[in-house]
Every structure is written in C-alpha cells, then in structure tokens.
Amino acid sequence: MSEFSKIYLAWRKGSGSRRHIVGLLERDTDNNITFRYLPEAKTLKSTEGFIPYVEFQNLDKVYDINVLSIFAHRLIKTDRPDAQRILDFWEVSAEKVDDKFYLLGKTQGLTATDNFEFLAEYQDGDDLSFLTDLSGLSHYQIPKDFVKNGDSLQYALEKDNVYDPEAVLVSFNGTKLGYIKKVHCRIFKNADNLNLTVKALEQNGVIRKIFIKIST
Structure with missing residues (x-):
C-alpha cells in the first residue's frame, strides 16, 4: 500500500x-x-x-x-x-x-x-514513518534545551478542541509543547500507540521549531 x-x-x-x-x-x-x-x-x-x-x-x-x-x-x-x-x-x-x-x-x-x-495524508500501516514539525510552539515559549534529539514525546487527542476537532496535543513529561500539523494529525484517529521522537531542533533563547518522527 x-x-x-x-x-x-x-x-x-x-x-x-x-x-x-x-x-x-x-x-x-x-x-x-x-x-x-x-x-x-x-x-x-x-x-x-x-x-x-x-x-x-x-x-x-x-x-x-x-x-x-x-x-x-x-x-x-x-x-x-x-x-x-x-x-x-x-x-x-x-x-x-x-x-x-x-x-x-x-x-x-x-x-x-x-x-x-x-x-x-498518511495511511496507517505497520511500517508507518514520517517527519513533521510541531505547530503552535510560539504560544508555549519552550526554553532552549528543554527537549533534545531522541527524546520520546507523548500525545493526546483533543476532540473537544473548538478550533480543530482533529487536534493532537504533544507534550513532554507533562509539559505542553505544541500540536501535530493539520492533515498529519489525521493518522492519529485510526492508529494506536504511535511513537513520537524528537528528530531535530531549531532554537536560540527558546525552541523555535521541533521536528519529530512519527512511527508505528
């Protein structure tokens, strides 16, 4: 497929x-x-x-x-x-x-x-693996080096999100980081226990961009 x-x-x-x-x-x-x-x-x-x-x-x-x-x-x-x-x-x-x-x-x-x-729009499968960067980081002002490459992240579906019922919130040990981008978030509706791993960072005083790998 x-x-x-x-x-x-x-x-x-x-x-x-x-x-x-x-x-x-x-x-x-x-x-x-x-x-x-x-x-x-x-x-x-x-x-x-x-x-x-x-x-x-x-x-x-x-x-x-x-x-x-x-x-x-x-x-x-x-x-x-x-x-x-x-x-x-x-x-x-x-x-x-x-x-x-x-x-x-x-x-x-x-x-x-x-x-x-x-x-x-990715399809669910045993070998699912792709990169995306989180949206909404500027709202959380995450300090530099708060996460590092290789860190595992957690996620939660926000079906009651007033802006986007497909929204998927990403966090690290209880601290909110941002959201999965539109369209990319759709895979979370049908796939269970996805793995989210930090791939790369862009940062100065705060983290400007977090690239993450999403995989099964």
Whole structure:
C-alpha cells in the first residue's frame, strides 16, 4: 500500500498565524496527478488576503496538466552537494528519490519565499514513518534545551478542541509543547500507540521549531 495518495496544500498569512488547508493534490492508480482548490481558499482570499499559487490562479478549476512539474520546483535539487544529507534527514527511501509526488509529501515542499506547505495524508500501516514539525510552539515559549534529539514525546487527542476537532496535543513529561500539523494529525484517529521522537531542533533563547518522527 502506498504511504499516501493525497497531499493537501496548506497556507497561513504569516509566522504564528493559523494554518489553513486551501488545496488538494491527488494521484490516482494510473499515476495521474490533479490539483484543485478547496472552498476555504475563496473565503481566505476575501478575509485574509490569500493569493493563489502563481501558476494556478483559477480557484474553480481542476488542473491536470504539468501539475507536478510546477510544484517540483520546490523540491531539493539532487545535484546539490548537500542533497543526500537533506534526503537522509527526511528519511526519503532511496528507491523513491525520483518520485516527485512522494518527495513533495515527505519533505512538505517548504521554502523561505512563501507560506505554503504540502501535507501528505498518511495511511496507517505497520511500517508507518514520517517527519513533521510541531505547530503552535510560539504560544508555549519552550526554553532552549528543554527537549533534545531522541527524546520520546507523548500525545493526546483533543476532540473537544473548538478550533480543530482533529487536534493532537504533544507534550513532554507533562509539559505542553505544541500540536501535530493539520492533515498529519489525521493518522492519529485510526492508529494506536504511535511513537513520537524528537528528530531535530531549531532554537536560540527558546525552541523555535521541533521536528519529530512519527512511527508505528
């Protein structure tokens, strides 16, 4: 079974703002890729100034031509001298390095030039394993070195969360750290006893970002 066949496009107005799911990429059994915006994109355009992806301006159209080649510009260039180090960090399978849809979902297509992210909807399985970074860290102001690489984290589903009934809170020995990102949190509904481990940190006076590995 494939790890995922859907990748959701997330957007937020800026750092610290709420993350919204605005689009969907899908791959069918014939390996065809489509992209379309979700209804919230129209609302955000008028309320928060959402600007559509440059090559996909029509919020009502289903795109099926050159979709992956356009989004692939966000991926790591494999001829970079540090490419293997980055691929290893995201734990990209060697046999799937040339699969751009897979790479986009595994690495989230993050860039420093916009506020888009690509969040794969992972399927439950015995070999489930992927990386994500926690959201909401800025609200908790976690001191530097409070957690370290390799630490095991705990989680709890917050079904009564007024902002997101799929919310999954992550903590360390009773101290709240943040939340699993939208879409990535869906795996917690159907999978039991998932393991959460700190993979990497970005920090100065406080922890700015925590990358975690989620696995069965």
